[in-house]
Amino acid sequence: MKRRHLLSGAAGIAGAGLASAAAIAQPARAAQPSTFVLVHGAWHGGWCWSRVAARLRERGHAVYTPTLTGLGERRHLISPQVNLDTHVEDVVNLLQFEELERVVLVGHSYAGIVISGVADRVPQRLRQLVYLDALLLEPGKSLFSDFPPAVVEQRLKAIRETGGGVGAAAALPPAAFGVKDPADAAWVARHLTPQPVGTYLQPLLLKAPLGNGLPRTYIECTGDPIATLEPTKARVRADAGWQLRTLATGHDAMVTAPAALSELLTDLAAPAASSS
Template identity: 85%
Template sequence: MKRRNLFAGVAGAAGIAAAGLVPSSQAAGRPSTFVLVHGAWHGGWCWSRVASRLRASGHTVFTPTLTGLGERRHLISPQVNLDTHIDDVVNLLQFEELERVVLVGHSYAGIVISGVADRAAARLRQLVFLDSLLLDSGKSLFSDFPPAVVEQRLKAIRDTGGGVGAAAALPPAAFGVKDPADAAWVARNLTPQPVGTYLQPLLLKAPQGNGLPKTYIECTGDPIATLEPTKARVRADAGWQLRMLATGHDAMVTAPGPLAELLAELAASTSST
């Protein structure tokens, strides 16, 4: 599969349209349906800037909050695990009767959307992994983390999470969010990550992606060490389309415009398939 790189700023077909070379409606392609899944400690709230831009271009956008996080933090318990979060998204697809979905997963949610694709590929058109983690079947989130990171997270769960979740181990700046107002917004909305999501292995029946087109968007500003093995794996695998954004890990906060343009471009590239 052909690889292309994109650097933050005016990008891709949407950027060409902005330069007046292609009508914006043509660059954006036909309206698509997006489901944008947040990463650890976040909630659907983090996608608001990207979702508003995509909706303004005529796309349909869902930003579910996974069980136990964000405005659903009151549901956190030891029973909330990776399967719970996969079911959250599969059930959204089913009960909203969604078809031909562009499914986007940020960070931890790369694992979630891998599970969704394994169970509900017929409802999906393509997968987009935004600076995300990938797991082989049979491995848990902790499997590939360095032992020191695992111990740090387990200690946080014991000391501050009441045994059910881990508070955010990183400040907003570590996610690449450095604007003071944005950092304050992110900090006040981060909630503990359910412990079961760290411990439960991902179990896949089909290969990663289940035959769907898949793109990895690498955020090149302030890289996070725990993502480097995943990124090396993607770079070495010609089965992935690789794109890049010169921004921090929380691209939906720090670069919502370029990210929305890129997502619309990727959707347009498979709109006829």
């Protein structure tokens, strides 16, 4: 009997050890999965989130990466009529037609303006807002309103010269987004597409204060800071209503630091973080 008990106990210990090893080998899964909608910035598309989306899905989260009208694989839809309202509507329609609720809405760069417009329209579908090295606008201002005059003139000149009659700004090189690895830079360069000029010119109109009462986090990418973002970052630092986090990487963090960004988004989506 004693021998049988010893063998039984040893088998149990071995089984527990194998179970523990199997658990370690499996991708970490979130205790309470979240729904993320990741919105890309100017010249990009949903493609840029692929590395982050894969990591979040491995953790059990639902992830949507819409491409805004006129960009990426939807570049054939570019026209002078595409503007900020178009892109806000793109995301609102995704939320409504997919019947998404309690969404962690993430906006990168230009999409900071987009998600602000979305929060003004459908706050009931959102749980929190995350601005990834993103732009903020005062209501009534356009994207060009907060750009230095020299930058505005340079952009308008480029649009006149290379817009091809559809009112578009040619993409900047990958290095402008902090993407320096040759393979990553080649991948990004292959996918960048012109940005509809209407998105620069149309002002942001909000009915409620920015964020519409939702929790807001700003993630600042501290590698190779972009000058046009400095007014936004100063505004965030001066406002106690923001949670501020940092990533030591370039502007395109989803390309240059997908693992670190995925960890940070997972942490922000955790119940303790979202309730703070």
